[in-house]
Structure formats: structure tokens, C-alpha cells
Amino acid sequence: MMSSEHDGQHGEIRGEAGTLVLTCAEPEDLAPLAAALAEVLAPGDVLLLSGDLGAGKTTLMQALARALDVGDDQYVSSPSFALVHEYTGRLPMVHMDLYRLDRQEDVEDVGLLDFFDRPGVCVVEWPELLGTLAPTERLEIRIEQEPPAARRLTLVPQGMSWRQRLDRVAARLAA
Secondary structure, X not given: OOOOOXXXXXXXXXXXXXXXXXXXXXXXXXXXXXXXXXXXXXXXXXXXXXXXXOOOHHHHHHHHHHHOOOOOOOOOOOXXXXXXXXXXXXXXXXXXXXXXXXXXXXXXXXXXHHHHHOOOEEEEEOHHXXXXXXXXXXXXXXXXXXXXXXXEEEEEEEOHXXXXXXXXXXHHHHO
């Protein structure tokens, strides 16, 4: 992973123990990350987005949808009440929000695990509720707010495929 620091449009970029850590000063700074992720995404990928309310999870999802050519006619919003939104782009996207669920068993009971077997990309907000149901191969993205408006993103690859692809994401952001 990257061992150097880079200050520029994307804020600080550095790698630690297989992770990629970014600091974004503005929400617009999430677009380069989304574009770099879109280049390495493949059918069946799962991204887990965690962070407090208002941290920027849905903003990152919107940037990722644009990077995957989801049309402007498909409004990307948080599916907090519907649990799932689906979008059509270069890769189909499923956007899940588990915020309203109470336990891991609820994820199974409402059939959300079936979305992991679809040929697109699945993005899950509030993935803590997956518990042991989280797929083995996944990219975890943790978003933390840093006053006044900055965001610290920590990308943690789970599985060999994501470790290799996260190196490519880091290289693109550093370029």
C-alpha cells in the first residue's frame, strides 16, 4: 500500500497496514475516490459503508453512481425507509441501508442477503447489522467527520482481491 503522504485535491492520502486513509476537505472531494473505485469494481463486489448520520455515506454513494454511469434520471438517495434502491449503470448497483433494522436476523428475514448474489455491485450502509453475514470478500469504507467539514475515510480490504485492487485505487489517487 502507499507509504507516502500526498497533499492535493484529495487531501491527505496514506496507507497503513493494508488500508487506505483519505482526508477530504469537501464533499466534492469524494468524486475522485468514487472514480478510482469504479475503475476496479466488478460484478458481485460488496462495499460496506459505515459512519455516523451525516458522515457522507450517501454522498459517496451518489459519486459512485455517477462514476458507474448511472443516469441522471435515476435519483440516488438513501434507502432508509425502503431498505433497498437499485440503479442501472455500467454495472448494476444495489444500495442497501440497514439503519432501520434491529438485528442480524432481520437482514435474513427480509431477504437482503439475496442481493449479494446478483451480478452487480452491492453497497451497504450501516453494515454493522450484517454481523457474521458480511461477505468474506468486501471493501469496508469507514467515514468519520473531522470538524469543521472534513471527512476521514478509511478503506479496509477484506480478501486478496480487494487488497490488490485497493493498491490500484491508491495509485490512481496519488497520480
